Amino acid sequence: MLRIECPYCGPRDEIEFSCGGEAHIARPPEPEALSDAEWADYLFMRTNPKGALAERWCHSLGCRRWFNVERDTVSHEILRTYKMGEPRGGGGGGGGDNSGGGA
Numbered sequence: 422m423l424r425i426e427c428p429y430c431g432p433r434d435e436i437e438f439s440c441g442g443e444a445h446i447a448r449p450p451e452p453e454a455l456s457d458a459e460w461a462d463y464l465f466m467r468t469n470p471k472g473a474l475a476e477r478w479c480h481s482l483g484c485r486r487w488f489n490v491e492r493d494t495v496s497h498e499i500l501r502t503y504k505m506g507e508p509r510g511g512g513g514g515g516g517g518d519n520s521g522g523g524a
């Protein structure tokens with residue numbers, strides 16, 4: 422079981438959290454201007470990298486707040502956690518962050 426550091430409550434067991442998928446996917450400012458393929462890309466296509474991935478998690482059995490987790494998809498190691506609105510930044514790995522959503 423993973424131990425996840427909630428930025429508000431501190432470290433807790435994984436069972437208290439639920440994962441909300443990839444983080445930092447920006448909603449297109451003018452969805453009506455997109456083609457169906459571009460809209461489908463925004464809704465469904467994710468980067469699925471081998472290595473560092475930023476995900477949204479909710480401390481659903483605790484403070485019920487959302488925050489971001491940077492996790493290694495190979496080892497499942499939690500690289501860091503940070504509050505919503507904070508930049509992903511952090512140490513290397515990853516690459517091509519803002520792809521997919523534009524803006």
Ligand SMILES: [Zn+2]
Pocket residue numbers: 427428429430431480483484485486
């Ligand atoms: Zn919490």
